[in-house]
Amino acid sequence: MQEALFQQYAQVVQDNFGIQLPIEKKALLESRLFKLLNNHINEAGFADETDFLHYVREDASGTAMNLLAEAITTHHTFFMREADHFNFYSKQVLPYLASTIKDGDVRTWCAACSSGEESYTLAMIMSEFFALQGPQWDTTLLATDLSQEILDTARRGIYTDEAVRGLPPQWKGQFFHKLATGDWQVSQNLQQQVLYRRFNLMNPVFPFKKPFHVIFCRNVMIYFDTETRDSLVRKFYDFLEPGGFLFVGHSEVIDRQSAPFEYVMPSVYRKK
Numbered sequence: 001m002q003e004a005l006f007q008q009y010a011q012v013v014q015d016n017f018g019i020q021l022p023i024e025k026k027a028l029l030e031s032r033l034f035k036l037l038n039n040h041i042n043e044a045g046f047a048d049e050t051d052f053l054h055y056v057r058e059d060a061s062g063t064a065m066n067l068l069a070e071a072i073t074t075h076h077t078f079f080m081r082e083a084d085h086f087n088f089y090s091k092q093v094l095p096y097l098a099s100t101i102k103d104g105d106v107r108t109w110c111a112a113c114s115s116g117e118e119s120y121t122l123a124m125i126m127s128e129f130f131a132l133q134g135p136q137w138d139t140t141l142l143a144t145d146l147s148q149e150i151l152d153t154a155r156r157g158i159y160t161d162e163a164v165r166g167l168p169p170q171w172k173g174q175f176f177h178k179l180a181t182g183d184w185q186v187s188q189n190l191q192q193q194v195l196y197r198r199f200n201l202m203n204p205v206f207p208f209k210k211p212f213h214v215i216f217c218r219n220v221m222i223y224f225d226t227e228t229r230d231s232l233v234r235k236f237y238d239f240l241e242p243g244g245f246l247f248v249g250h251s252e253v254i255d256r257q258s259a260p261f262e263y264v265m266p267s268v269y270r271k272k
Contacts, residue, residue: 003023009029009049014225030049032072036070052064070147079120082250085218085267089122089125090125090129104137105138108122108142112144115150115153116194118218120157120175142195146199151196215240216247218247219252233254234258234259237261243270246268249267250266253267
């Protein structure tokens with residue numbers, strides 16, 4: 001791929017998904033597009049990267065843009081990733097919410113949920129905590145991602161033995177069942193606690209009817225430029241309840257001039 005063509009792709013990706021593709025990602029983009037073209041060449045009639053870029057720009061249905069989204073997104077996550085966040089969430093955030101929420105509606109958003117490990121971890125923590133608080137709590141959480149393919153994986157909730165090895169034994173017994181293949185599947189009960197939806201964080205308008213008490217958006221904004229990141233942080237602030245928490249990745253830092261968050265601990269912020 002010529003560098004000029006790569007730069008055109010990089011601009012389309014940044015404009016539509018907020019993701020920066022530096023020139024160092026050229027080989028990665030080439031390999032992803034090679035796989036995509038091989039899989040879909042007979043469906044849409046494009047023969048090479050130039051044809052596909054034209055298809056992306058001209059297709060009004062959104063199909064082409066979805067294909068590009070699937071091609072460029074990277075999904076790396078695991079259960080209990082950055083475990084200190086989950087410890088703080090369990091020990092500090094949930095007791096605070098239980099003492100302050102009056103209608104029993106706990107609203108949590110797991111943005112960029114990838115293959116489901118983060119959202120199911122949150123669901124297990126909430127299920128365990130609120131089981132002791134009485135039946136009046138609605139803890140269904142929203143989990144979104146740009147990739148429909150990875151959302152389908154998350155909904156299935158099937159993970160290898162190695163993937164669940166580090167989970168507490170009581171969680172595996174309560175929230176999973178072992179398949180004949182040796183893999184583990186999330187229980188139907190827990191699956192029903194997570195609402196998976198496709199959502200692009202670059203949408204100019206967020207469609208949520210009520211603000212959230214907690215937003216997890218971790219290890220995503222590292223791919224955005226400063227302007228995109230600051231804009232997203234302002235939206236997160238606007239869609240948090242007063243006293244609500246925002247969790248970002250350990251390698252991410254929020255510019256609190258973009259939104260007046262209070263610093264709580266590394267990569268945890270709170271709306272005043």
